[in-house]
Amino acid sequence: MSVKKFIRERFFPHIWCQGCGHGIVLNAMLRALSALGISKNEIVVVSGIGCSARISGYVDFHTLHTLHGRALAFATGVKMSLPGLNVIVPMGDGDALAIGGNHFIHAARRNIDMTAIVMNNRIYGMTGGQFSPLTGYGMKATTAPYKNIDHDFDIAELSRAAGASYVARTTTYHVQQLTEMIKEAILHDGFSVVEVLSQCPTNFGRRNKMGGAVEMMESYKSLTTPIGSKAKQENPALIERGVFVQRELPEYCSEYNAIIEKLKKGTEK
Amino acid sequence: MTQNIKFIQGNEVCVEAALYAGLTFYAGYPITPSTEIAEHLAIRLPLISGTFIQMEDEIASICAIIGASLTGNKVMTATSGPGFSLMQEGLGYAIMAEIPCVIVNVQRGGPSTGLPTNVSQSDVFQAQWGTHGDHAIIAMTASSHQDLFEITVDAFNMAETYRTPVILLLDEVIGHMRERVFIPEPGELPLVERLKTAFKEGVDYHPYLPREDGRLPMSDFGGIHRFNVTGLVHDMWGFPSNNPTIAKGLMHHLIDKINNNVHEIARYKEYHMDDASIILVSYGCSARSARHVVENRRKRGEKLGLIELQTLWPFPMHVIRNRCANARYILVVEQNMGQLVHLVKMNVARPDKVFLCNRIDGVFISPTDIRNVLRVIQGRGV
C-alpha cells in the first residue's frame, strides 16, 4: 500500500531535518487515510505555522496553510460551511497550545467534528529551539539556557477537560498504534485529539543530550506505557499511551443543522 | 407594488444589505457598538440555511470567515476598534491569499477600550495600515441608511470582483441611529457572484493566475480542484516560494489590482460643487452635519460645496485633485485628530488652504462645530 498517491511528490525530499518525527506522523496519517478509502477531494488539511504546519504543502488534498495558532479557527469556518468534508488539522505543540491555546480549547468545547493531530516535539523547531508550553520543567532551550522553569501541559487532560470527545496519545515509535488512532479519530464524530510524541533531534534532543532520532525513539519505548498498566503504578513518571477519551457527545455541525431543520418545519418561533 | 420600507438601526441595515448581497456565513464576537449585527444575523442566517457562529474572539472570527469563503460562501464579520485590532492578522492573510470577505468596523473612540459607546472615526488609517506589510485595501463608508444599504452591497460586490477583503468603516452614530430605509427588490441592485473556474477535473488549475482582465477564477474547497492556500509568498499554484521574481510579481499584483482600479472603486457624492469656493470634505456620520451646513449656507447665497467620500481606500485622490482645484478653502470634517485631512493635503496644490474641523470627545460633531471653524477660516473672529 503506497502512500505516494496522496503526496505532492515534486516537493520531496521534504524540508524536515534528518530523523524528524513529523515525517513519521505524515507517513501514518497518509496510511490511515488510505485505509479509510476517503476520496482526496473530500479531505481538507488545515495547518498553522511551524515545522508541523509544513505538512499541508506535501499532501494532495485541499490544503490551507494558515496563521500561527489559528488553524482550528480557519478549519471551523471550512467545516461549518461544508460539514461533509473531512477536516484534519496537524499542529505543533506551540502552535496548538501556546499561541493557539484559546482556539484549541474552544474547538474542543464545541465538539466540532475535526481531527487535531498535535505533533508534540516539545520545542519551537522552525525558529531554532525556543521552549514551548510542552518543553517541560528543567529542560533546556535557546530561551531557557540555564533551565526551563515553565511547567508543561498534559495535552490529554487539557483536551478532556475542554470537552474533546476523542483523546489519544502515542509516539512516533508506535507507528501502528498511531495509524490506528488517526483512523479512529477521523471516523469519530466530534472533536478528536491525537497527541503524538514526535522527536526533534536537531533542536530538542541535541540540546538536552538525548542523542539522535534513534535514541529519542528508543526513549519513547522505555518512557511510555499503555494506559492503566501495572508499570504506571510502579513508576508514575511513565507517560501513558492509548485512548483516554472516547465518548458520544452532540456534534456541533449536526446541532446547528438540527436548528435549521427545525426552523424549516416551522416548529420553532 | 408596496415598497419595503423599514425604520431601523444602521447595524440592521447592514444586515439587510449583506443578506441581499448573498451573505451565507457570519462569524463574530460581541463588541459594542457592532453587536446588533451579530444578534440579527443569529436570527436571520439559520432561516436561510446560512451559518452563524459566535467564535472565541475576533482573531478566530476572521479566520473562520476566511475558511468559509474558501468553500464558496459570501462571508462577513463585524466588530469595533479593539476587535478590529485583533483582526489585523487575519486581514493580512485574506489580502495575501486573496480571499473575498467583508469586515465591518463600527468605529468607537480609542485607543484601547477607549469610548465604547461613543462615536469616533479614528480607524481610517488603521483600515489601510493596520496589518503589516505593503498592501492595498478597499474601505468604504456611508452617512445615511439608504447609502449604507447600497455601499454594503457594493462591498460584497467588490470583494468578489477583486478577490480581496473589503472593510466597511461605519461609526457608532450610523450603527445605532434609526432612520427610514427602502429595501430594494431582488434584482434592483446588481450583484457580483463568485467567479468560478470553468476548468474541468484533471486540468491543471492555477488558483493564483490572473486572467487577462486581472480577475482570478476560484475553485471551492471540497470541489474538483485541489490546491494550496497560504499566507506565504506563493506561486500561481498557491505553493510557497521565495523566488524574487515571484515575490515581486505577487506584490505588484496585490497592490495594482486595487490601486490601479481606484476610478472603478471610488464612490462619492457631491453637493453644490459646481461653483463652490469653500469645499467641505467629509464621510460617514460627520458628512451629515457637513451637508446640513452646506445646504443652509447655500440658502444664504454662500458658495459652499460638499464632497462626501464613500470610498476611503484606495483614497480617491483624483476626485480631490480635480474637484478641489478651484477652491479657496477646503475644510475636512471628521471625528479624529486629523486622518483624512492628511490625504487631502497631499492631493491639492495648496495644502495650506486645507483645514480640519474635528471632534475627539465622543460627542457627535454638530453643524455649530463646523460653523465655528468656518468663522475662523473666513476671518470673522473666533
Added chain:
Amino acid sequence: MAKFTYKAHDIQQEWCKGCGICVHFCPKKVLELNEKNKVFVAHPDKCIACRMCEFRCPDLAIEVIVEKNNDP
C-alpha cells in the same frame, strides 16, 4: 507462516536523509547505510516483510513490496 512474502524494497534514495531509524529498528537487521549515508538492502534474504521500516521512515523513502499469501 507469515501473511506476506517479501518481494523487494523500493527505496527512493534521493529522499533518504540517512537518519538510520529503519536500520536501527529493523528486527532482522536487513538494512544498512552506505558510504553516502543512504539506506540500502544489505540482507534481503533476512527480511520478514514486517514493513516497520516503511512505516517508520520519516522521509517516505521506503516501500516494501510484498505478496499476499493466500494459503494458510
